[in-house]
Amino acid sequence: xxxxxxxxxxxxxxxxxxxxxxxxxxxxxxxxxxxxxxxxxxxxxxxxxxxxxxxxxxxxxxxxxxxxxxxxxxxxxxxxxxxxxxxxxxxxxxxxxxxxxxxxxxxxxxxxxxxxxxxxxxxxxxxxxxxxxxxxxxxxxxxxxxxxxxxxxxxxxxxxxx
Ligand SMILES: [Zn+2]
Numbered sequence: 001x002x003x004x005x006x007x008x009x010x011x012x013x014x015x016x017x018x019x020x021x022x023x024x025x026x027x028x029x030x031x032x033x034x035x036x037x038x039x040x041x042x043x044x045x046x047x048x049x050x051x052x053x054x055x056x057x058x059x060x061x062x063x064x065x066x067x068x069x070x071x072x073x074x075x076x077x078x079x080x081x082x083x084x085x086x087x088x089x090x091x092x093x094x095x096x097x098x099x100x101x102x103x104x105x106x107x108x109x110x111x112x113x114x115x116x117x118x119x120x121x122x123x124x125x126x127x128x129x130x131x132x133x134x135x136x137x138x139x140x141x142x143x144x145x146x147x148x149x150x151x152x153x154x155x156x157x158x159x160x161x162x
Contacts, residue, residue: 004046006037013038013124013140016053028053038140039106039126065089066154073119074099076107083135085111088154090147092125092138101127101135109137113153120150 003012017036019025024034024045032047065087072095073082083097088111101107105127110119124141 004035004048006040006042007044008042009037009040011037011039013126017043038138065094068154070114071112073110073112074101074107074125076105078105079107086134088150090139090151092128092136094134094136096134098133101130103127103130106140107137109139111150113150117149120146120153122146 004014005012006014014035014037017034019028019034027033027045030047031049031051032045033051033053034043034045036043066089067087068085070085071082072085072093074080074097079099079101081097081099081101083095083099086094086096088094093109093111106124107127109122109125111122112119122139122142123146125137125139127135128138129136
């Protein structure tokens with residue numbers, strides 16, 4: 001199946017979101033589901049013939065920001081650089097860098113969670129805010145396996161047992 005594209009910005013960083021209201025409940029019976037573009041925020045509906053999704057239960061804990069320090073690298077079409085992580089959640093992170101990142105840039109990240117394992121790769125992250133010396137990005141596309149590696153290492157670093 002071809003990747004679903006945002007009708008507004010035509011990129012494919014699209015995520016299915018929870019149905020809201022009776023109309024969307026009913027539409028899902030004819031395979032029409034709500035989606036949101038993670039880049040521009042456009043909300044739209046699209047028909048996914050024959051696709052039945054299971055209910056999405058968002059785990060809020062995934063979006064708790066954890067203070068963690070480790071090096072990271074980033075690379076995009078216009079820029080390559082490195083920085084130091086300040087905090088991270090499964091939805092994004094903030095880091096210190098001297099590089100000149102700008103809002104809306106899309107970068108690939110390598111999070112060096114430990115010196116003895118390969119970095120966790122976030123395939124695409126969009127720069128959301130830039131302050132003096134610190135940058136906040138939102139993760140918009142990464143492999144499930146990389147996400148799991150970050151989750152495991154953050155639990156270990158925080159000494160949590162679950
Ligand atoms: Zn869009």
